[in-house]
Amino acid sequence: GQQLNQSPQSMFIQEGEDVSMNCTSSSIFNTWLWYKQDPGEGPVLLIALYKAGELTSNGRLTAQFGITRKDSFLNISASIPSDVGIYFCAGSIQGAQKLVFGQGTRLTINP
């Protein structure tokens, strides 16, 4: 079945630094979604991407749908303490109901 490889698995950064994480797949996806999950909570949608090459921002977050449709990245600029959490990429292929999830990137910020 489809698999998503998300990297890095964890990041330890200083407050104010920029963050970059990405996901790659073995299949072509027609939707990429990025979520953030805080401890004990459900994932919260950050950015949704629907077209190859699409670059979308949400505040300090920017995500892109790769041209090959097999990858996506998420950037966070000028990180702040509330950015701490686990970030998941998720994608779906044409006609599929369900999402495939990456393994998550755990972000830790040193003040």
Place this chain on the structure above:
Amino acid sequence: GAVVSQHPSRVICKSGTSVKIECRSLDFQATTMFWYRQFPKQSLMLMATSNEGSKATYEQGVEKDKFLINHASLTLSTLTVTSAHPEDSSFYICSARDYSGGGFETQYFGPGTRLLVL
């Protein structure tokens, strides 16, 4: 974004009892909802796809008689963990599929339900 609620947020039960978890889409209609299970420090594991008015589709390895799913309306899906045992203790999360954004679909997640079986 759209809002999905789950109830209860936390439940503790005795081994052998059944537990029902509700998932509601509050401001949109969802013909399809999904149930996930998440173990500590792991990604979400899809258990089943819940379709309004029809039988749920279970992922491989998920016992349909153990995890009963009912999607009786466009805003409500329920997951019942029957005869719960300690190994069923986990974090259960639902999501709802929303097409209202100009035809592009998105999934919104509920806040999750922490189940502890004693």
